[in-house]
Amino acid sequence: MEKNGSFEIKDLKISYKVFNGELQVVDGMNLRLNSGERMGLVGEAGCGKTTTLKSVLGILPSNAVISSGEVLFNGEDVLKFDNKKMQEFRKKNCAMIFQDPSSALNPIFKVKDLMMNGMRNSLAKSKDWKKVAYEKAVSSLRDVMLPDPERIMENYPFQLSGGMRQRVCIAMAIATDRHLLLADEPTTSLDVTIQEQILKLIYKLSIEKKLSVILVTHSMGVIREMTDRVSVMYAGTVMEVGDTKDVLESPQHPYTKALIACIPKLTGSGVAEGIPGRVPDYLNPPKGCRYVDRCPYATAICREEKPKLTDCGKNHQIACHNCGR
Secondary structure (H helix, E strand, O other), rough: OOOOOOOEEEEEEEEEEOOEEEEEEEEEEEEEOOOEEEEEEEEEOOOOOOHHHHHOOOOOOOOOEEEEEEEEEEEEHHHHHHHHHHHHHHOEEEEEEOOOOOHHHOOOHHHHHHHHHHHHHHHHOOHHHHHHHHHHHHHHHHOOOOOOOHHOOOOHHHOOOOHHHHHHHHHHHHHHOOOEEEEEEOOOOOHHHHHHHHHHHHHHHHHHOOOOOEEEEOOHHHHHHOOEEEEEOOOEEEEEEEEEHHHHHHOOOHHHHEEEEEEEOOOOOOOOOOOOOOOOOOOOOOOOOOOHHHHHOOOHHHHHHHOOOEEEEEEEEEEOOOOOO
C-alpha cells in the first residue's frame, strides 16, 4: 500500500448484539479525509465515535456486527482485509492513540519491548533489526519530547506518569511511517497542562510527518485550534460536516447549534442548560432522523425518512430536511 493514500468511510452501519437484541449504534456513517488533513469528530458520549475508529483497525469487540458499508484506504475496503493484510495496514499505514494510556500499554513489558516489538515485522528482513528498531524507538521518544529517552526505554509503564505514558503511546504510533492517525480523546485522563502539551505535540507531528488525523474530542475549543474540518456526529450518524471555521461560526444543523450553545461563556453570563431530551434508544431507534425527538424544527417527514447529507454552502453539508437550505 502507498503511504499517501485516500481515506473514506461510506454508509457504515455497526450494531452490538446484547441480551435484548441489537444496539444499532452506527447508522450510515460517512466520512472523507484528505491527505494530510486534520478532521475533528465531535458529539455527545455514546454516539459511536470510538466504535467508528475501532472498525477502521478491525478491533471491535466480538459482539459487534458490521451489517453494511465500506472503509476505503487507497480504494481498498479495509473491512475485507484478511488477518495478514490487516496487520500490514496497522503497522504501515494506520495507528491509534487510545483514551487511556494505562490500558493501552502492557504493564509486564518495558517500554523498549513494547516499541521494538511493534516494529519487528516491518524490520525483520534486516539482519540487525534490533539495533535499527532500538534507534527508531529512541528517536520517536525524543520526537515526543520525553527527556532521557534511553532511560525511558528501560522503564515499565507503571513507572511513568500519565502524560509520559500517553507520549509513549504517541511515539509507538509514529515510530514507523504512517498515513493515518486515529486519536480517540487522547487527553481524557490527563491534567489540563499536560492536555495542552499532548495536543500541541499531535498537531506538530501531523505537520512534520504529513499525517492525516481523525481527532475525537468533546471540546469545541480543541476542534477550533487543532482541525481543518469537523464532522458533527449524533446517535451514530453525521449531522453536519464542513470547514471547522464555517461550522463553528455558522452552524446550520439544529443539533450543531444546540451543541455550540452549551459551551460556557467566558463572561460567565448565563448557565448553559444543555440539550433538552435524551439520545434515542439504540434497540429501537427512530425510523427517520435520529434527532427528531429533540429537534424544535421536526416535521412529519423527519419521522419517516432519514435525511441525507446535502450541500448548504462551499465544503459544508448537513443532514436535515428543514434547515440550512
